[in-house]
Amino acid sequence: MADAVTPRGPKPRPRFSRTNIMLYGTLIVVAAYYALPLYVMIVTSLKGMPEIRIGNIFAPPVEVTYQPWVKAWAEACTGINCEGLSRGFWNSVQILIPSVILSIAIASVNGYALANWKFKGSEVFFTILIVGAFIPYQVMIYPIVIILREMGLYGNIWGLVLVHTVFGMPILTLLFRNYFTSVPEELFKAARVDGAGFWGIYFRIMLPMSLPIFVVAIILQVTGIWNDFLFGVIYTKPADYPMTVQLNNIVNSVQGVKEYNVNMAATLLTGLVPLIIYFASGKLFVRGIAAGAVKG
Amino acid sequence: MTSVLVKDLTLKFGALTVLDNLNIDIPEGEFLVLLGASGCGKSTLLNCIAGLLDVTDGEIHINDRNVTWEEPSGRGIGMVFQSYALYPQMTVEGNLSFGLKNARMPKDEIQKRVARAAEILQIEPLLQRKPAALSGGQRQRVAIGRALVRDVDVFLFDEPLSNLDAKLRADLRVEIKRLHHSLKNTMIYVTHDQVEAMTLADRIAIMKGGIIQQLDTPTEIYNRPRNKYVAGFIGSPEINFFEGTIEGDAFVTGGARLSLDGYAFKVTATSGPAWLGIRPEHIVSGEAAASLPVTAEVTVDLVEPMGSDTLAWASLAGVPLRIRMDGQAAVASGDRIRIGFDPARASLFDKQTEERL
Numbered sequence: 001m002a003d004a005v006t007p008r009g010p011k012p013r014p015r016f017s018r019t020n021i022m023l024y025g026t027l028i029v030v031a032a033y034y035a036l037p038l039y040v041m042i043v044t045s046l047k048g049m050p051e052i053r054i055g056n057i058f059a060p061p062v063e064v065t066y067q068p069w070v071k072a073w074a075e076a077c078t079g080i081n082c083e084g085l086s087r088g089f090w091n092s093v094q095i096l097i098p099s100v101i102l103s104i105a106i107a108s109v110n111g112y113a114l115a116n117w118k119f120k121g122s123e124v125f126f127t128i129l130i131v132g133a134f135i136p137y138q139v140m141i142y143p144i145v146i147i148l149r150e151m152g153l154y155g156n157i158w159g160l161v162l163v164h165t166v167f168g169m170p171i172l173t174l175l176f177r178n179y180f181t182s183v184p185e186e187l188f189k190a191a192r193v194d195g196a197g198f199w200g201i202y203f204r205i206m207l208p209m210s211l212p213i214f215v216v217a218i219i220l221q222v223t224g225i226w227n228d229f230l231f232g233v234i235y236t237k238p239a240d241y242p243m244t245v246q247l248n249n250i251v252n253s254v255q256g257v258k259e260y261n262v263n264m265a266a267t268l269l270t271g272l273v274p275l276i277i278y279f280a281s282g283k284l285f286v287r288g289i290a291a292g293a294v295k296g
Numbered sequence: 297m298t299s300v301l302v303k304d305l306t307l308k309f310g311a312l313t314v315l316d317n318l319n320i321d322i323p324e325g326e327f328l329v330l331l332g333a334s335g336c337g338k339s340t341l342l343n344c345i346a347g348l349l350d351v352t353d354g355e356i357h358i359n360d361r362n363v364t365w366e367e368p369s370g371r372g373i374g375m376v377f378q379s380y381a382l383y384p385q386m387t388v389e390g391n392l393s394f395g396l397k398n399a400r401m402p403k404d405e406i407q408k409r410v411a412r413a414a415e416i417l418q419i420e421p422l423l424q425r426k427p428a429a430l431s432g433g434q435r436q437r438v439a440i441g442r443a444l445v446r447d448v449d450v451f452l453f454d455e456p457l458s459n460l461d462a463k464l465r466a467d468l469r470v471e472i473k474r475l476h477h478s479l480k481n482t483m484i485y486v487t488h489d490q491v492e493a494m495t496l497a498d499r500i501a502i503m504k505g506g507i508i509q510q511l512d513t514p515t516e517i518y519n520r521p522r523n524k525y526v527a528g529f530i531g532s533p534e535i536n537f538f539e540g541t542i543e544g545d546a547f548v549t550g551g552a553r554l555s556l557d558g559y560a561f562k563v564t565a566t567s568g569p570a571w572l573g574i575r576p577e578h579i580v581s582g583e584a585a586a587s588l589p590v591t592a593e594v595t596v597d598l599v600e601p602m603g604s605d606t607l608a609w610a611s612l613a614g615v616p617l618r619i620r621m622d623g624q625a626a627v628a629s630g631d632r633i634r635i636g637f638d639p640a641r642a643s644l645f646d647k648q649t650e651e652r653l
Binding site for chain 1: 346375378379381382385442
């Protein structure tokens with residue numbers, strides 16, 4: 001009876017309650033499930049081939065070597081070409097940057113026009129665009145080959161940029177349109193009374209308010225385009241192959257010894273860009289910029 | 297001189313007619329309030345005058361210039377919105393000068409105007425803040441300032457006080473009235489709050505279903521509502537209505553015969569089925585009631601004390617009756633009280649057309 005405590009203030013919560021054990025237990029198991037392959041890849045990429053042949057894939061490297069990373073980046077051969085992944089990396093960068101900028105620039109103006117400047121048939125136009133999001137890419141591969149050939153862009157990096165821009169359009173336009181629709185209409189009206197036109201409102205009112213959605217769009221496009229394999233292998237020629245295609249060619253080469261450490265390092269290198277994007281923009285992703293625009 | 301002229305204005309959204317052949321003539325310097333329940337078309341009318349909506353038919357003239365096809369910025373109007381609509385990424389100063397920059401005004405002129413508006417509205421210390429760091433009242437002041445700097449002839453207010461709490465609303469209401477007194481601009485003000493309408497307006501336009509029901513001074517609308525809808529809409533607590541017939545110089549309802557001695561008919565005295573409306577505050581109780589042309593004895597069944605006055609509920613001729621009494625009146629439910637009113641203060645409406653008789 002001496003322990004009788006009068007309830008007062010915050011309710012005490014035991015650290016090792018059943019709920020907490022369940023909650024954290026589940027989280028740890030799931031996290032381990034996803035992190036384990038990554039661990040194996042990193043560990044393997046730091047081992048030499050003799051050590052890998054022993055077969056303890058979970059064991060940390062006895063002798064840490066960075067040679068597989070160097071080889072994957074600069075020396076691995078695909079066919080007769082022995083420049084490693086570096087060439088694919090620069091190809092990917094060259095494809096990625098114009099594709100991301102172009103698709104986001106066009107889609108954001110599209111979304112803005114559809115959300116704020118309703119014109120005759122704007123709903124029909126929007127519906128057609130959305131239907132585009134549901135058509136499987138594979139259906140359009142051959143027609144696009146013909147279109148690109150007629151335009152003289154087949155096998156050219158700019159052809160691939162065009163394809164990425166067009167295929168990003170439905171989902172990005174939807175994204176931007178929905179975001180701009182949620183911006184209070186009165187803000188738009190006030191800007192019109194203040195004498196701002198189509199581009200004035202877009203650049204000076206809408207754009208500065210929409211940083212979060214631009215970050216979302218950039219994440220979507222960078223990961224999507226970087227990870228693309230299908231379009232890259234079809235619409236470019238070997239000299240312009242993006243990193244994913246080159247990775248495949250290195251990993252899947254059938255001749256010679258399978259260099260697991262080099263393959264792991266190459267895969268990690270290829271996955272690095274999306275990973276960095278996620279880590280760098282996570283905070284912006286969550287932040288609300290428009291707070292206080294309207295009553296609050 | 298006419299400041300704003302709305303001529304045969306019609307607006308349709310597809311099959312829905314929102315504004316139907318509307319005409320208003322607003323003289324320079326007038327404070328006009330558009331009043332009505334939500335969905336009556338009052339904000340739509342304001343948006344048409346501002347140029348934010350394309351009209352289906354009709355013309356809009358501002359300062360004797362046909363602006364029907366003009367952009368909002370070319371109409372010489374400033375507008376204040378209910379949600380303030382301040383640009384969140386700009387400072388107060390940026391918000392005030394945005395319109396002027398768009399008009400490519402010289403920098404020193406912009407600065408002069410912003411300083412003047414800030415002084416009038418007493419927001420000078422806030423100029424470098426962002427809207428998120430302002431209170432509701434301050435935000436609304438900045439929104440008014442944005443209209444002020446543009447040095448326009450006509451101010452449009454779209455329910456500017458509806459997002460504020462009651463006390464702030466009363467304060468800003470007085471401030472808007474002061475502003476109108478000192479600036480003498482034409483102002484058009486949309487609200488659903490009849491207190492705002494009564495206190496601010498030179499004239500009130502009461503709207504319903506896209507049609508102006510009555511356009512008159514506040515006193516005229518309060519005392520001589522043109523139809524039953526206006527009578528019921530203006531006044532709180534609501535006016536009491538009795539259904540009955542006019543027979544000679546009396547109004548007969550539910551067996552009671554109420555004298556109409558002193559009622560000023562619009563044209564001539566008529567007879568036939570009609571509504572009689574009498575405001576709760578025009579019903580007198582106690583000793584004073586005895587001398588009035590219409591008297592009755594009723595039982596109070598509910599009392600709502602409101603401090604400044606007390607609302608008593610009773611029933612007369614089978615219809616619930618609201619009586620507004622002094623706040624100090626000693627009345628409790630169950631009491632029998634003597635009431636009376638002067639027919640000159642009542643309103644009669646035709647049964648069919650609901651127009652004033």
